[in-house]
Amino acid sequence: MINKLWYLSQIKLFDKVDAEDMQVIDKGTHHARIRKHTIIQSPEIAGSGLYFVKEGALRLYIINEEGRQFTVGILGKGSTFGEVESFSLGTHGVYIETLEDTLLCSISSEQFEAFIADRPEIMKRVMRILSDNLNQKNSMLEKMALGTVKEKLLFLLMHLAEEFGIPEDGYARIDLPLTHQELSNMIGVTCESVTAAIHELGKENTIRSSRKSVSVRM
Structure with a gap:
């Protein structure tokens, strides 16, 4: 049985929310487990409504006129996304795909609006999340549009390492199974280009890689 209150307490949006308010928000939430690579x-x-990532990871991306995908955001455990009547968390107009098996919690727009009506401290956190999401999206778009393959890949890997990295011997191992094809889909280039860039970054000792694992030097 899922302990919803425990999972909710791990969400950044509800950090330091008291137990009584957590009981209120818990009554309006629903959980769903979603398989890897589900759009x-x-x-x-x-x-x-709003969605909270309890376990797993999500990728936000757009597709250009040539059919290439460009990642504009990565969401990990504790992240929030979605749209309610009074604001959007920057995820409108994009594809959202699970990078691994993911547990999501959701609450309707009406229920969340009612919850924050007399809780201004929650709204302040929402605005910080909105700002962070937009900054991440703009940085991703700029790098994916203007960078070389090597720059795009390193930017993505550093972001993934920051969100999902596990320290190991001076590197951060990205705790996600990533193939070269998956990485190429994320930055809109060919798999061969990604393989060449990984080889170059490896020779520089900027990253370490194996068949499905990548570590970035800290």
Whole structure:
């Protein structure tokens, strides 16, 4: 049986929220386990409400006119995304895909609006999350549009290491199984280009890689 209150307490948005308020928010939430590589949102189909990542990871991306994918955000455990009546957390108009098996919690727009109506401290956190999401999206778009393959890949890997890294011998091992093909899809280049960039970064000791594991020098 899922302990919803424990999972909710791990969400950044609800950090330092008292037990009574946590009971209120818990009553309105729903949980769902979603398999790896499931697209849970597209630009044409986007649900309302807020979603909280309890376990797993999500990728936000766009597709250009040539059909290439460009990652604009990575969300890990404790992250929040979605749309409610009074604000959007910067995830409108993008695809959202699970990078691994993921546990999501959701609350309807109406329930969340009612919850924050007399809790201004929660709204302040929402605005910080919105700012962080937009900054991440803008940085990703700029790097993916202007960078070389090597620069794009290193930027992505550093971001993944920051979000999912486990320290090991001076490196941060990205705790996600990533193939060269998956990395190439994330930055909109060929798999061969990613393989060449990984080899070059490896020779520089900037990263260490194996078949499905990548570590970034800290």
